Amino acid sequence: MAAFAEQIPVRRYTLTMPPNPRALPSVDAVLRALGTDGTPHALAANAARTVLAEARSGIRDGGTAPTHDDIVARVRSLLTQHLIPSLRPVINAGGVILQTNLGRAPLSERAIAAMDAIARGYSNLEYDIEAGTRGSRHDHVRELIHRVTGAEDGIIVNNNAAALSMALQVFARGSEVIISRGQAVEIGGGFRIPDVLRQSGATLVEVGTTNRTYAHDYDAAWTENTAAILRVHTSNFRVVGFTTEPTLNELATVAHHRSGLLLDDLGSGCLVDTTTYGIPHEPTIQESLAAGADLALFSGDKLLGGPQCGIIIGRAELVTRLRTHPLARSLRVDKLTIAAFIATLMSYAEGRERDEIPVWRMASIPLSTVRRRALRWVRAAGPAARLRESVTMIGGGSLPGEGVPTWCAAVRPPGGADHYALALRTVQPHIITRISDGEVLLDPRTVDPRDDRIIAERLDALRTNNKTAEGV
Numbered sequence: 001m002a003a004f005a006e007q008i009p010v011r012r013y014t015l016t017m018p019p020n021p022r023a024l025p026s027v028d029a030v031l032r033a034l035g036t037d038g039t040p041h042a043l044a045a046n047a048a049r050t051v052l053a054e055a056r057s058g059i060r061d062g063g064t065a066p067t068h069d070d071i072v073a074r075v076r077s078l079l080t081q082h083l084i085p086s087l088r089p090v091i092n093a094g095g096v097i098l099q100t101n102l103g104r105a106p107l108s109e110r111a112i113a114a115m116d117a118i119a120r121g122y123s124n125l126e127y128d129i130e131a132g133t134r135g136s137r138h139d140h141v142r143e144l145i146h147r148v149t150g151a152e153d154g155i156i157v158n159n160n161a162a163a164l165s166m167a168l169q170v171f172a173r174g175s176e177v178i179i180s181r182g183q184a185v186e187i188g189g190g191f192r193i194p195d196v197l198r199q200s201g202a203t204l205v206e207v208g209t210t211n212r213t214y215a216h217d218y219d220a221a222w223t224e225n226t227a228a229i230l231r232v233h234t235s236n237f238r239v240v241g242f243t244t245e246p247t248l249n250e251l252a253t254v255a256h257h258r259s260g261l262l263l264d265d266l267g268s269g270c271l272v273d274t275t276t277y278g279i280p281h282e283p284t285i286q287e288s289l290a291a292g293a294d295l296a297l298f299s300g301d302k303l304l305g306g307p308q309c310g311i312i313i314g315r316a317e318l319v320t321r322l323r324t325h326p327l328a329r330s331l332r333v334d335k336l337t338i339a340a341f342i343a344t345l346m347s348y349a350e351g352r353e354r355d356e357i358p359v360w361r362m363a364s365i366p367l368s369t370v371r372r373r374a375l376r377w378v379r380a381a382g383p384a385a386r387l388r389e390s391v392t393m394i395g396g397g398s399l400p401g402e403g404v405p406t407w408c409a410a411v412r413p414p415g416g417a418d419h420y421a422l423a424l425r426t427v428q429p430h431i432i433t434r435i436s437d438g439e440v441l442l443d444p445r446t447v448d449p450r451d452d453r454i455i456a457e458r459l460d461a462l463r464t465n466n467k468t469a470e471g472v
């Protein structure tokens, strides 16, 4: 009986599983078939277990069992995949300068060098070198923020969403905050201003209508329980036509007359006059302060062109309250962000942003240069391609529908635009494009010129493949 029991296979199938004539190999058998190629045993065994579990569940769902060779090949490919990080660089030929899905602003060489220097070793992050005692990480940015923006003081936190919820929690928890109905919007990615207000413990008081709100609407809504007016720069869409919003100046007058605060969520946080780039005027940080905002909030990785962070600037006593609040610890940024932020602001301080910060460099490439670069790709892509005039979008929730004129290589592939875009996208280095009217568009403005050659080679290879496929 005991001898018989030993002959019973130890594999236990669930009863719902259909009988399967071809048994799956054991983990050991798979490992033997893989051979020893230097992959640590534990990694290989894990991959084998994963693949075998997938195969088992496939069989349970009525599929056929994979062959042993299939299984070994699948384990090999899984091990290769595990060697490539999931987060990878891509080439953005899609023509949106600030694309949130693609990581927003590329950093300047100066910011990258600063991060590199700080990452490699120790730093005086929270150390006062003169005194030889503990310092504060916040001190590294205060003076520079003052110099570049003119604000009395400033603090940086994880991102602008964090900045907004921090400002509301510190200054409006348990109180009312008045906001124009036209500004109680979703900023993107499900980030809704009314939800942020509620989460911060503030009570939202909406005034006006979607298209028209007046300063007296705010004043009429003010109660003894009101703490602030929140202005949100609704930069990702535009209500056109019969619209009125009070100026920031008027809002400041209402808030200050009532001894309350004016908080200005600028979103993009622009430091320069965008009209010098041929782009319509985007409200600047300096204008917000000049108009009387007590605190202005903005992102570090939108038009500022720096690392992901949120910046809160304004009156010194308010910023001090933020800095000493427990949330400052939860929302604090790391040393690499501080290093990149300082380097980015220094480009502005020296008036070098047009040359050094990729966002502004891209926006200011002359049209003739863009056309010449696009032409190279047109030639590489062959007869299915042409030059096409287009617009590079600024993106990042700034300047809705606005952009910079550009030239694209436009390909109308015989096999269809989707298929062609997929081929460019899925091979490393991944090339992201956009499709418009059945054409795949590649915009040189958002591409680092050092990547131009790679794109030309890939377009050329796709053309050659097509020819071969069609037997031309």
Ligand SMILES: *Cc1c(COP(=O)(O)O)cnc(C)c1O
Pocket (backbone or CB within 6 Å): 159, 160, 161, 162, 164, 187, 191, 232, 233, 234, 235, 236, 265, 266, 267, 268, 298, 299, 300, 309, 310, 396, 397
């Ligand atoms: C983008 C944006 C935010 C969110 O900023 P993050 O840095 O992405 O957190 C908040 N408010 C406005 C108006 C924005 O445009």
